[in-house]
Amino acid sequence: MLKFLIVDDSRSARAKLETILGKYGRCRMAEDGKQAVELMESALRAGHNYDLVAMDLEMPVLDGHAAIKEIRLLEDKHNLSPEDRAKMVVVTSRTDPQTVLRVHYDDHAQTYISKPYDSEEIEQTLVNLGLVEPPDGGDHEGVVAC
């Protein structure tokens, strides 16, 4: 069963993500970045990690960028391999170019999704990040990237 960490200061935003992600696994909630880091720390101490973190950016106490940095440091401290690190998906209402670039190139989040979003976009992300089996189960043989 997949484990998700939903981080957002809006109760309705957390509920929407829980409705979507709850179909695929268990969800834990954090209302700000600090709570998220604490939950991550206790999970890693217990010997497991979240499969995916859905992270808002603008939150009180500790914002999303700072929380992602802390979470990655925790994963480093626990010597997690790339495969075992949580997939980071930023879900935010910030749409300026600087934020999109920062999310990917400073925070190294795999996916950026802007609010409002359709639930299909979240489900599609689970497939694209390899958490849910793609329908065709295809491989990459013979693929040449530009």
Place this chain on the structure above:
Amino acid sequence: MLRLLERYPGATPYHLSIGEGGIFEHPTGVHTVLGSCVAVTLHCPHTKIAAMFHALLPHQKDFQKPGIVESPYRYVDSGIDALIHELKKRGVNKHRLHCKVFGGANAMFFNQHGVGMRNVEAAVQTLAAHRIRISKSNVGGKRGRKLLFVTHTNEVFLKYVGKPE
């Protein structure tokens, strides 16, 4: 990955090459493979018309040689301009478009201003200049991406190429 298209009866597969772009008015499964290149998808939920390009370099003015006519889709900025122009000719309002950005891996220059990141920068800046909101992006990192864009549903299936970072 193309087997996914079996879920969409009537959708025609189409391979999008480097430096190519197009408008898709009928259900199509547009597939391509990206490394440092960038692909931008545009979809109008009202008309179901979609568009996509696969660009190699960020800004046309920095690379185009005088007297040589090239496809606008070789470059991210001119690719976006060209697609929006073509969509406008078909009556699509650019402010209704749903936009996604993919690619921009920096295999050799991770954490530096490699061409992948510059391609993505060009995309987000050009889209912002057009006041088009990016609804989703999956860019950066070290791995290539194999994409399948289902034009009439706006779904983009992605598979990473290579080992996890």
